[in-house]
Amino acid sequence: MNIFSRYLIKNVFLGFAAAAALLIPLFSTFDFINELDDVSSGGYHWTQALMVVLMKLPRCLIDLGPFIALLGGIIGLGQLSKSLELTAMRVSGMSVFRIGMNALCAGIIFTVALCALDEWVASPLQQRALQLKDIAEARDDNASGSANTLWARKNNEFVTIKTLDEYNRPVGIEIFKYHKDLTLDYYIYAKTATIIGNGIWTLYDVNQKKWADGKETSTLHDSMPWQSIFNHTSLKELMMPSDSFSIRQLNNYIDYLQTTNQPDLEFRIALWQKLGQPVLILAMILLSVPFTFSNPRAPGMGSRLATGAIIGLLTYVSYQIIVNLGLLFSFSAPLTALLPPILLLALALILVNRFDKKH
Known part of the structure; x- marks a missing residue:
């Protein structure tokens, strides 16, 4: 890995940090407002709601991973494009495809870090947060009941x-x-x-x-x-709900459901989503490359970020719709959770290759 590659990866990570700093406070605020709806005088207090939101921050980071990957890639590569540093790299012989692969290397490191965070930090903290909320609500005699019955x-x-x-x-x-x-x-x-x-x-x-x-x-x-x-x-x-489980817990729960002859499709899909999410993140990083080379000067960074946010939102909503349709119609869990991210990754690779030939 030469100095150009290291410099590219560093700037993409700076883009990830900037995107996370923008998105996490925003979505955490929405989460806190949602938690306040459950606050009551006799059970769940606002201080506990704030603690629950803080304990769920790692889960928020993981859920926003594809958004952060796309917007971070646009920010990191866009800044290099705006300062003409990408042009200098191109003159030195670096192809668009190679730039995309370096961004993908940053994405792999980012994805591995998120997977480790999910398995050993986000899942335990989210479960503790949900348990804290359940215990607080159970103290309220007027509460309608726990959401996790x-x-x-x-x-x-x-x-x-x-x-x-x-x-x-x-x-x-x-x-x-x-x-x-x-x-x-x-x-x-x-x-x-x-x-x-x-x-x-x-x-x-x-x-x-x-x-x-x-x-x-x-x-x-x-x-x-x-x-x-x-x-x-x-x-x-x-x-606990399926989205709070680690891979080990999902495997144990699926075994339990199969032993007791209960439906397990929801949890099998959740397990395969653990593999689909990294593929989706890598696809989103590659999709940031066409934004960078479409036109370095126009439209501006704000317009590109807005377009990226729309694409990220549409991708997230579409993926959730496909997952829920798979659950509704009992489709294959691996097919439901992995096929959309793999297709999107293939599309992103085609676009990067097209821009490489075009430029």
Whole structure:
């Protein structure tokens, strides 16, 4: 790698930093405004909402990765083009394709860093933030319930858990057991529970209802044992949405869903999106190259950034639509999550090659 390549990579990274400095505060503000809708006097306070937003900043950075890649590439290469440094590199024998490959090298480093951040920083922090919010909302008697309520099934037994307390103990447990003819055998509601071990839970403040011969009987218990349908997978992980999972957690959750005969397509798509996101970021970096060489002087940087933001937004929305359509129509998870980024990367490579021949 010569001095020109190192200089290019450095300026592209400066562009990434400038794009991140512009986008992250903006989207974090929107996130904070959204969190304020859940604030209440008896449970979730604004200080906790602010803490949740701060803990989700790494996730925000990862989600904005494609935007940062496109806008950062436009800023970094655009500044070099404006100062005629790219022209000097071209005169020294550097082709447009080689400039694009150097930008791609910066993108690979950026992508690897984001993947490591996602696996070991963003996912744990986001889960802690969601748990903090759930615990705060559970203290509010007027709250409608946690957004992360867990449903599980094993054979003819269904279980729902409202939330977990600060000690990761289940709160608001409902158990439904059906006969083979789908008539209800019994229903159990317990305010709290403790996990003893070997799949045994102790339920507290229990209301148990049974149906037999057309009659209903109701019994109250201070406590009672229950053979849990959950396996070794952590309840804290099971309560979390798929976008907060690391790759390891997604694999564990998919195994759990398959073991209990529950649908797992959402989580398989989320797993393959972990691979699709880096490809999408690399494609967006390459798309910044045509912006740089379209015309160095006109339109201005502001117009290019606005166009890049529109393209980035359309790409993000289109990708989410495709993912949700794949979930709705049960398409192949790898095909749904990987095909659009790969096609976009191929298109970007074609455009870079075209501009290389043109210039």
